[in-house]
Amino acid sequence: MHDEIVANLNRSRGRSLSTRFLWALGLPAFALSLASTTVSGLLPVVLSRSAGPAGTGALIAIEGLFAILVPLIVGPWSDRIGKRLPFVGFAGVLGVVALTLMAVGGLLAVLAIWIALFQVAYFIYITAYFALYPDLVDDEHSGRAQGAQGSWRGIGLGLAFVGGPALLAVWRGAPFLLAAVVMLAVTPVFAMIVRRRVASHGKGHDASKDVGSVRRLLRDPRLRWFVLCNALWEAALAALRAFVVLFLTVGLDKPTEFASLALGLVVVAALIAAPLSGWLGDRYGTRRVLVVSLTVYGFGLLTPAFSQSVWLMPVVLAGGIAAVTVMTLPFALMMELLPPRDHGAGSALFGVSRGLGLLSGPIAAGLCIALLDDGLFEDTRGYGVIFVVASVCVLATIPLLSKLTPRAEEEPSAA
Numbered sequence: 001m002h003d004e005i006v007a008n009l010n011r012s013r014g015r016s017l018s019t020r021f022l023w024a025l026g027l028p029a030f031a032l033s034l035a036s037t038t039v040s041g042l043l044p045v046v047l048s049r050s051a052g053p054a055g056t057g058a059l060i061a062i063e064g065l066f067a068i069l070v071p072l073i074v075g076p077w078s079d080r081i082g083k084r085l086p087f088v089g090f091a092g093v094l095g096v097v098a099l100t101l102m103a104v105g106g107l108l109a110v111l112a113i114w115i116a117l118f119q120v121a122y123f124i125y126i127t128a129y130f131a132l133y134p135d136l137v138d139d140e141h142s143g144r145a146q147g148a149q150g151s152w153r154g155i156g157l158g159l160a161f162v163g164g165p166a167l168l169a170v171w172r173g174a175p176f177l178l179a180a181v182v183m184l185a186v187t188p189v190f191a192m193i194v195r196r197r198v199a200s201h202g203k204g205h206d207a208s209k210d211v212g213s214v215r216r217l218l219r220d221p222r223l224r225w226f227v228l229c230n231a232l233w234e235a236a237l238a239a240l241r242a243f244v245v246l247f248l249t250v251g252l253d254k255p256t257e258f259a260s261l262a263l264g265l266v267v268v269a270a271l272i273a274a275p276l277s278g279w280l281g282d283r284y285g286t287r288r289v290l291v292v293s294l295t296v297y298g299f300g301l302l303t304p305a306f307s308q309s310v311w312l313m314p315v316v317l318a319g320g321i322a323a324v325t326v327m328t329l330p331f332a333l334m335m336e337l338l339p340p341r342d343h344g345a346g347s348a349l350f351g352v353s354r355g356l357g358l359l360s361g362p363i364a365a366g367l368c369i370a371l372l373d374d375g376l377f378e379d380t381r382g383y384g385v386i387f388v389v390a391s392v393c394v395l396a397t398i399p400l401l402s403k404l405t406p407r408a409e410e411e412p413s414a415a
Contacts, residue, residue: 019144024193025136026149028088028129031186033156035099035179036122038164039063039115040241040362062112063119064238064359068352070123075131075348076213084128084135084344085191091125092187099180103173123351131347134335136197142332143286147278150328154274156182158267162260165245213345214352222337225403227353230330232397234357236301236390237327239365243386247304251383266320277325278332286333287401289325297322298395305377305387326394333404357393365389 040063078084098118102111137145160175167174217223248254248262280289300319331350338346365386373382 019148021197022137022141022145022148023152024190025132025145026152027186027190027193028125028152029149030152030156031179031183032122032126032129033153034160034182035095035118035156036063037157037160037241038099038175038179039102039118040238062115063122064355064357064362066116066119066123067355067358069355070120071127071348071351071355072214074124074127075344075346075351077344078128078131079213079344084132085195087124087128089187089191091121091128092183095121095125096180096184097121099176099183103176103180123355127344127347127351130331130350131344132194133331134338134346136194137335140282142335143278143281143283143329144275145278146281146328146332147275150274150278150324151271153327154267154270154324157270158264161245161263162267165260214349217338217345217349220337222404223334223349225400226330226334226337227349227356229397229400229404230334230350230353231356231360232393233326233330234354235361235364236357236393237323238358238361239386239389239393242362243365243369243383247380247383247386251380265317269317269320270324273321273324274328277328280325281329281332286329286336287404290329290333291398291401293322293325293329294394294398294401295322297326298391298398301387301391301394303387305384305391337404361389361393 074087078087095118098114098121101114102118133142133145160179163178164175167178218227244263248258254262277289277293297319300315300322303315303319334346334350368385368389369377369382371382372378372385375382377384
């Protein structure tokens with residue numbers, strides 16, 4: 001009965017969805033992307049001299065531990081009480097506090113505490129926020145919803161990578177303070193916008209049914225394969241995000257202005273690719289679009305690893321567009337695999353898969369940099385290897401996509 005209620009609710013909401021609402025629903029992705037990219041993308045620049053590549057990768061990989069643990073609590077808990085916004089509000093406040101404390105700075109050990117506090121806030125926020133998508137968006141609109149979210153995420157990524165280095169040159173704490181202000185502004189605005197549409201997706205259910213809800217989802221082999229694929233996609237992205245600024249400023253010895261320009265071009269590509277990929281996913285199928293994107297992304301990553309010629313910039317931009325598609329569509333793919341219930345648990349499982357990648361990506365990349373800084377990648381002080389690490393992660397998932405048959409395609413054949 002609960003499944004039928006949720007399915008009917010989603011169908012009725014899906015018919016009334018507007019483009020304006022889909023963009024409003026994506027608004028927190030801007031604040032979350034700005035904050036997380038500032039922490040994991042710019043913090044390594046601050047830490048590189050004191051911690052080194054391996055130590056920096058390990059410190060940033062703290063994010064992965066919280067990505068695994070926090071969603072397992074928050075997702076089923078939000079299912080049980082039937083509400084998401086209280087978690088979003090609490091996490092928003094906690095995130096603002098953590099980012100402000102990071103701006104103030106301190107000793108390395110103290111900074112590690114503020115990073116941990118931020119990661120707790122971030123994963124409470126994003127788990128509850130992602131669970132709103134299957135609550136409010138049906139499968140028919142999932143691609144476009146994720147496309148709108150991807151555009152907001154691209155704007156946050158751009159502000160962090162393009163404006164961040166410039167702010168960093170003015171004051172070390174400025175990028176973190178900007179992220180705190182944006183999160184403080186966005187969270188209450190988002191809550192006011194969606195509050196009318198957010199209804200309890202049921203009155204909750206017996207707490208005993210939540211025990212092992214994520215484990216129950218993992219009985220589906222498609223979701224197990226999805227966890228592996230998404231972990232590898234996140235590992236690739238986490239490795240790049242943690243060290244790409246250092247690749248440009250240390251490996252290539254370019255000024256921060258060059259780093260901002262180069263990353264700005266990728267962000268422009270992201271703003272074009274995110275809504276387009278969502279539309280393509282809804283029209284032609286998420287898996288088909290991902291196969292093409294993963295191929296371009298995976299092989300495109302090898303270009304900057306072995307050559308930094310400006311004439312290869314079109315190849316890099318094509319890879320950037322494909323990368324944005326891979327960033328945009330995974331949750332839409334998971335929505336197609338989930339049963340019409342346990343949306344919080346599904347969001348938790350998505351968070352766990354991300355956590356596995358966030359944990360392994362920076363550590364693997366940091367160790368490879370440390371080992372190869374005077375070998376094959378000596379010209380870039382080892383940082384060029386991050387693209388090889390990311391490429392291997394991406395290309396390994398292409399043959400696995402055939403195992404991710406959407407629920408809608410299986411049901412007719414089962415009947």
